Amino acid sequence: MTNLFTSDLKVINVGLDAFADSIIQNGGNATKVAWRPPALGDTNTGRALATLINNEEVDAANRIALSRYLAANPVLKGVGKAANSVPGMGERTLLHAGPPISWEEMGGPMKGAIIGAVIYEGWTETEKAASEMASSGEITFSPCHHHSAVGPMSGIISPSMPVWIVENTEHGNKSYSNFNEGLGKVLRYGANSPEVILRLKWIEETLATVCRAALQNIGELELKPLIGQALHMGDECHNRNVASTALLIKKLLPSIIKT
Template sequence: MNSLFGRPLSVLNVGLASFADAIEKRGGAATRLDWAPPANGERRACEALARLVGHPGIDAANAQAVERYLVAQPKLAGIGAAGEVVPGLGERMILHAGPPIEWRRMCGPMRGAIVGAILYEGWAADEKHAQAMADSGDIAFEPCHHHAAVGPMAGILSPSMPVWMVENTAHGNRAFSTLNEGLGKVLRFGANSPEVIARLRWMEKTLAPTLRAGLEHLKDLELKPLMAQALHMGDEVHNRNTAASSLFIKRLVPALLKSAAPPADIAAAIEFIAGNDHFFLNISMAVCKSMLDAAHGMAG
């Protein structure tokens, strides 16, 4: 103990910053630790957590869940209409990002995107009518995650929208996501102007069928190797997708040129994807969803 006080000390400060302030004012050294009691110190929650930590059954289940994630093999299975391929998506239902939430509690961008989806589907003639439908309960709202789906930002998905289908062949489960609209005035940010709706309809009527024709010549594209390469090229495959989108279009263009799609549509599709560095984002989200869902319902 005597030797402890014979050399410079550095205090680890947990809790009130004033403790470290007092030490530093007197010339001492203090390291401030960013720590707080689990569950904000709520006793019952802490006791529940204590029962979980180190539990052999839970540790085994966690290990199995991680193993399922690591061995997942996501492949691009195609493009389909959401109402036909997304499980449980009803005729008058719109999916959204995040947990369950009522229309009245949704943030402005999500409400705006839902209004846009209602207009896109043709369920309402104008924005006022669309808002009235949402207010009345005529439209069902559910989270994307409840339907094996995922989407960026507001994450809005309605029955007519084309969706990527990603299959995790290691476990046989699928995940779905919309096609990326690009940046600027887009539905996922809450925009619902005529140009936004027109773009969505072009994506449904022209882009999706063109891509579908190309994918017939690009069977079961493995997505983990493509994403791994993109990471090595500087992407983080979320907000920077330049490499992943470029690698994807590199694989896609030869397949499109072999397809029977109209040449003008092929040119428009290539131009659209080439001008959107975020195009791969929605695919990467479906990849992660398919990998993580493999651990859903794990006993333990």
């Protein structure tokens, strides 16, 4: 005989919260599961997604992608100016994170970062003028990934910004990323006050110059061993980069002193 009705009720609720609320209000124990129908209930899209499961073509493509990822050998080659290094970087181009998006559809932090980048570039002097320029069509907005580039958070890369140049020596492709601004008020979160612009100028004129000279002395720097060591030291090489930053500085410091 079942003891369902004689033991404490423990329910996993999939669906409307109201079902779980009723159980909890009557002394029961209910765990709410945040579940939604596949493709938000769209039948055609759901069926299309289902065809990707155990699909040999998809699985084969994933195996190729994973093998290339594991075989990749990222090497830091140098520091360059975005306008001269990033493919397709036009004179009035701003790269951003995420898929293609218009000025009108951008969120507040990305718009703030765009405004800051416009002022940093010297295209305008005020936030109002920068906003008007951004909405006028004078600026080309393009995703970082369309240019073999990556940028943190809002991902804004402007023509004058210095970028790290990394080459995958296994397959010959290159990628580019702007410098990390550090903590506090930063462009990547949408801040665009004078202190933010001043820091960006310092990165461009001082920090990048020193790093460029140091790398020229070293020649190049393999990143895979550095990443592996940083992971063992507690970094996940995304949000926490304390160890990887320290390891990079350790590699560059002898050359920095010489410069």
